[in-house]
Amino acid sequence: MKVIVDMNKCQDHGQCVFAAPDVFQLEEGRLVFVSHPDEALRDDVEEAADVCPLQAIRIEG
Known part of the structure; x- marks a missing residue:
């Protein structure tokens, strides 16, 4: 599995950190x-x- 974050969209809200703290910090x-x-x-x-307010996270594979 590959995680791709569009850093141009990401505004560091941190919702992903709560959902997957072993992956996001x-x-x-x-x-x-x-x-x-x-x-x-x-x-x-x-x-x-799913919880990313800007839908900046994609998963491949």
Whole structure:
């Protein structure tokens, strides 16, 4: 699974951090993420994509 975040859309609201803290984090107010997380985290990543207010998160694979 590959996680893609459109950083031009992302405004660092952090909703993804609550949904998938093993994949998304805020560091110094900016989003950082694991681009190829373990497949076991798919449900959390899908939830993060769903709750993103700007729909900046995509999942491939």
